[in-house]
Amino acid sequence: MLTTNYFTFCVFCCLLYILLFVPISYPAGVPVWKCDHSLNRSLCLLFAQDMALLIVVLMCVVCVVSGRDQCPRNCYCGELGPHGVICTGGITDIPKNVPADTVYLVVEYTNISVIPTGVFNNLHKLTGLLLDGNQLTSIESGAFDGLTNMSLLSLSSNPGLSLTKVDPSILKDIKNLTSFLAKENKLGIIPTNFFAENKMLREVYLKSAGLTKLQTASFSNLKNLVIVDVSKNEIDNIGANIFTGSLKIQTLNLSNSQIKSIEPRAFETQEEMRFLMLDHNMLVSVRSALLGLRNLLTLALNDNEIVSLNKDDFKELVMLNSLDLSNNELQNTGDALANLQSLGSLTLNNNRLTKLSFKGMPLLTDISVSNNLLQSIPERLDVITHARILDISNNPIQSLPGGQFASLKSLLKLDISNISAIQDGGLAPDALTGLHSLVELRVERNELSKVPSLALSAVKQIEILSLSHNKIQTLDENDFVSVSNISNLQLANNMLAKVPEKALRPFTNLTQLDLSGNPLVHISGWSFGNSTTLSSLRLSNAKLSVIDPAAFHGLKGVHSIDVTNNNLTWLPGDLLKYDRAFPFYLYADQGNPWYCDCQMKPFSQAVNVPGQSVITNIHCSGPEKFKGQNLGDIPLANLTCDCEHQEAPSVDTSGSDNKTTVGHTAKLKCKVSGCPTAHLFWTTPRGFVISPHLTKYTGYDVQDDGTLVIMAAVAEDAGNYTCTAANYLGKAEQSHKLKLDIIET
Template sequence: MSLLSLSSNPGLSLTKVDPLILSDIKNLTRFLAENNKFQTIPASFFSQNKNLREVDLQNAGLSELQPGSFSNLKNLLDVDLSKNRIDNIGAKVFTGSSNFQTLDLSNSQVKSVEPRAFETQAEMLFLMLDHNMLTSVRSALLGLKNLLTLTLNENAIVSLDEDDFKDLGMLNSIDLSNNELEDTGGALVNLRSLGTLNLNNNCLTKLSFDGMPLLTEISVSNNRLQSVPEGLDVIKHARILDISNNPIQSLPSGQFASLSFLLKLDISNVSAIQHGGLAPDALAGLHSLVELRVENNELSKVPSQALHAVKQIQILSLSHNKIATLEENDFISVSNVSNLQLADNMLAKVPEKALRPFTNLTQLDLSGNPLVHVPDWSFGNLTTLASLRLSNAKLSVIDPAAFHGLKGVHSIDVTNNNLTWLPGDLLKYDRAFPFYLYADQGNPWYCDCQMKPFSQAVNVPGQSVITNIHCSGPEKYKGQNLGDIPLANLTCDCEHQGAPSVDTSGSDNKTAVGQPAKLKCTVLSCPTSHLFWTTPRGFVISPHLTQYPGYDVQDDGTLVIRSAVAEDAGSYTCTAANYLGKAEQIHKLEISDTTNSQLEDQSILYCHDSAISY
């Protein structure tokens, strides 16, 4: 017999094992006993199984490893002791078993490893000690001269000693993330073969890469670094560098100039950028960079000058900033980008002109922006675009030709918005393949006459749009799939259906700095319309939108400005839209310099209106 499995069956777990059960199985090579409730393995349990190559005691209920439990097993290669409750790893548990390749002690509540516990495992390649309760590894790793991978993440290690890793000259990968490290104590300088270093989520205030010339992947996100790690000129072969989420105080020009082979750089949530932006020459020398992430840096505009140094990038993320407008030439130097992420900014309008330079864009993420309205042809001729994300915005109106031009799109995501209907012509254009419209989740779809043209369009046999919309109303259709409702039943209670009309009569024409103003917008339509205001400052505001403190659109369509500033002067447009068309009216508001200025007769109207039928 070469294999013995004592693994539990459903509803059955062993609580103890006969010490002599294996004594007569001389040819045993694999012993599997995971998912049991043992407390210990007897010291002589495997003593007669000299050919044993694999032991699996994962989740076996072990609370201790007796001295000699795995001793003198010269052919033993792989041992899995993960997901147990082993408080301590003694120095004599593995004595004499010199050919281990893999030892997994992860998720086992280990609090300590005695000095030289693995000293005879000189051939071990992979050691997993992650997800335990270790506070130190003092002298525990001595003798592991050929170890390639070491995982110590998710422990409670506070500091390292200079000699902790002194025998790990062949180590290629170490994970120390999610500890409590305040200092590396010079321990890393011994890792001359190290290629991958993960120090994420610690408490480091400084770091040096000296002694690690072969590093290619470095992650030190979520620490307390006050400056960029020292020794960037040492890691000339680096491919990935993540220093995000650190209070780095300075990011001088040319800081990364020695990293000419770097492929990915993450400098998100860095204090120096938050306080002073990204310097024009900050990215100089990064000639091979493919992916750049500058998220969560409170940027109010695209760092277009800095981007000139990385014209070759393919992935650019500026998500989670405060960018409210994009200029026409912001991305002109990085027109080859294929994946652009602008999620969770303050964009009130789709930046159609700024997107024009892109010739290879396949993924565009505008989710989480306060987008209320997507006008016709918002994405120009982005014929290469495959994925468009508009989720978690504030969308209430999408014009019929909003997505026209997107002939290569595979998916559009408009989930979690304020959409109640979609125009029937939204997706009427030639395409060679089906695509997915993700729209169901988080939208208050109202299945009446306004959804009839769309339902008719997407339910035509052979059409290319795949979508699944469930009704939020009216009550009789709540929860039903739109496609299951007969078209004849999608009706509105209107004597005469028509496109909306708007009227801004009665609005304030003038106010003073620091004073309030009310701009009225009365909408007449059946079926009901969605309403929004566009302001001189570029805000697009719909009822109950909270992104613009001090501005509010009430349920009756009135725009309330609580305390005017000089920039509020200018033309305001009230727009209303239903499935039959759209109407708008412009109203001008003057702002006087002083609060004591005499307001002029507010009966004067400054307006211009227009109407559009679909």
Template structure:
């Protein structure tokens, strides 16, 4: 009896083991979750002998071209079949007959051009079909029919042009139809036959020009319909029956008009996007039925008129880039309104006061502002909750501080793309709550001290795309300032104390400027507590790796600077292309017989000129290494030889040419010269009159002496402090910051053999921070021949022209 039982047990075990096949050699089998992966690149067939208990089969990245009937025999438990990224062209009808438990079939990224009717017959448990990225051109009747458990159909990125009537029918549990990025031309009534359970239909990026009335009405449970980037010119009847839809997006089509019944029955619709169409006018009660509408996007149409009243509870309305000449009727509950880039003829005082709930307002590119060049003081009256204001592209010549003064909770201000030339201390006096300030793309030429003082909560400042040449001491302030954009400017000089009052800056963009050196301690305040810069970009600057970079080169070798990006030398020749951090310190030299901070002479300047005549203001600089020269006009415009400003030009010898003087050019001009040892300033007065031109010398002024002392040794000399000031000495200030001149610092030799003492003095202002110009000859002491020719030409042309006219009249 016992022997009989043992024989029976052995027979059952043997039978069971026989049913679980060994793993095919082309595959990898996993026992814990019965799955098989057959990803051999040369595989061109479905392997034989796959274990019968397999629930997941993956064939990926192979040469497999077809699946025949019988290839999947003996896999009654298979639930998931992955066939993506092969060269599959054909799947025979009946190939899936032997996998009745199948739930998911993914066959994306293959070469199939057709799905034959009956392909999924017998797959009563099928829930998901994914066929993205094939070459399918049509969907026939009989492919997706009578699949009661099907939830997802994804056939995006194919070449589908037509969908036959009845192609999708009796799919009561469907959730998503994803047919985007195809060539579908029309949706005919009956393509989707009831019952349809789908809540999302994705038909964007096709060529659909027609949706027959009622074609989508089978989707009684729909939540979202996407029809973006098609060719629809009308919506008549297209949205019938979508009573449960909450999101409809039909942007970038060719819709020209909206009928009053277009949105009939869409009582649950919350978001409607009709942007980038051709709608010219909206009148009547078009939106009357949309009681739940919260978001309406009509930007970039051709709207000249919009009289249709909006639902009372709507929160966001986007009407930018249209042709509206008047502000349309607006709901008093609006949260967001964008009217940017419309030819509005007028914006009166208190224009939006009946909408006190607005928190975001877009008024960029408004014709009324552009023509006035300013913004009336009362336009924003009553907007006590306004937090974001866009005023870009309005040709504003200064910050509209009076109008902004009516807003007391502003946190984001966009003034980009205007024509603001200078910033004044009073510009942001009442804007203590601003956190993001965008001034990019204006005509700002400098960032002076104290202008941004009142922005105590500022976190981000964008000054990119301005012709800024100079960033002054302590220009950036604010305990919360985190991000500064100073890229794509003409920046030549950035003061070493620029960030002393904004120690939390962790993102700084200085790329694509004209910087040649950085002060040694410029980043020290930003790493004082050991915090490293999270993002800084200093690429595409003409970095000159000479003595002016010596102190910064020392700094980047310290642990605090380890996270800073590498800085590549643009010169001099033997160091071009090298990384500053790797350049030996003794290679950072300047060809100076005696090192000195700048000294300025202004003799020979034009004190007065008649209107229409040219004037030359002199700024002869003596310095080694050479200094960059920055002129500032009476209107606050700062210029270097790299600047391109109408009617003004800085020559390579430092002179400023006023091409044709007008009365607005009268006033005091300031010349500043900067190298790493310090800076000097001098002023020149110009008077523009109607009287004959008089040539006399002009008196110049400069700031007072500075303090501080440190001795730099010369090559072959003994270093040590001097006894006192010498005739050729230069004073370097240390007030208010840690400078390069600290007691006990290791000094470095110069090349000329003379010893320079920093206990020297000058009658010009020096600060221990500066740069050499983009053109290495731009601050040469003597005017070169070409510059003299240009000066002579501009200065004498008006007089020569007058003589010529007089001769002709005689």
């Protein structure tokens, strides 16, 4: 590439061209080559000689300037500022003509394998050198000699680079080095005193560097060292004198390094350390390893194999604010946590704890003990009066008596999902008493058959409620009256067969509603009423086959609806027929067998209008000629059906059984006519909505011809059954009453 001065040289060349080939005039205006024998001839020749001399001088000057600043081949000068150079590409050697005033040099992603001695000798102003992503296998002795001003050296992403082939004194001349990076290499073992001459060093990043051992004094006596990252290596053991004399280390990352043991007092001199990451290793204990860390704020010990804790393991961590012990093998914490007077965040997820006490931890705010074996609520809840988050989910807690959380008056989030006590007896009416600040409540996976409305009346102020993954079959109009301020309601993966509009009426601030994973075959008109505040509606992974034209009318504030992974083949044209002031996203493409025929024509016509605000992307599953095509790319005239006469469906239930006996079978007929073919479903007296091949309820079956078979009828099966059929032209339904005779024994 050309530098600015080399460009200047080209401009001068053009000027010289003009001077040489355009006639030069002397003062009288007579061209040089027309000098005659007049008295002015001497003056004319003298002028020509002067001009020639001027041209020669200018050429020399320009050549000197342009030659001095020419950028090396395969390099870019000025990209990192006026004194920055980037070299890349297929080069195999460090360029030799890098400008001497270069301050920042990047040589990356080349075929260079060796850094020879003295290759940077003329770059005395260099402060940053990045040699990342090359093919380095060797760095010769003296390669960095003379770089006394350099503060940053990066050797990252050179997978063939091993320190066994590198002179241990290669950094001795870089007295001002503050940052050293050699991530993603195969360094092996760092030589003792490798950084001995780099007294200004502040940061060392050796993540995934292929380290197999940290030797004694590997990082010792580096009095300005602040950050050390040696994560994702294979270190095995942390010795006692590795960091001796490096008194200012604040962050030490040893995670993911297969560490099995830490020698006692390994960090004893690191009183300034704030963050210590020992997660994702193979530690079975931390006996005496943490002594001396009096100012440590964050300790990560998660994802190890720690079985037990000694009462003195954390005794000197008087400033510790965050402790993560999740994903270990702990059965009991004993008194090990009782000394942590400053602890604010405690994570003990995925252990084998059978009991837990918060004694001695008065400043706890975030507590998570999910996925343990707790038989009862943790002890001494009265101590953690500042608690903001409490997660005790996924524990076999046998009792959840009323008023248990009454002391947690500052609690903002409570997760009591998958609790044995709730599964056995539901959520007691006074279970949430005293939680006057609660904002988020999660009661998931508890096999609830109905909304625990009485218990919710104690937390009227909540804004987020999740009752997902339960067995709730119906919603009553009074279920949410006491919690009308909810903005996010999650009812995913329950057994709701329909959306009773009355149940949503109490909400005044509802913005997010998740009904995904429910057996919702049909969404009727105005199912969500005038929920004008709703902005996001999830109906994915349900059983939807029919959505009425007015299903979403009234949702004038909604900007996204998700109906992915259902059984939808068509959508009505009027589905989104109301004004919007912003783009509306309909997530529908994935997991639906869209059939691009006449039934999709009104919808395609409605949404594929220039300037419209509906954004969707639907690909056809059929017919074969349109398979895989985007609906919007198919001309409307080509969206046709084979029907000679298109018509809305009609339904006939004649021939159905009028009565049966408890324990016996009944068959209810449903004959559907109309074209194109309509979707059919039955609604039972028990509230089930059953569609062929979509929904399964014990004791019921819908045959291919639409016949509903009730097997071994029970008393609740008596009543009105409704057969409904719908295509894009309309919907028809007919009811049939079934009586049951009870045989007395």
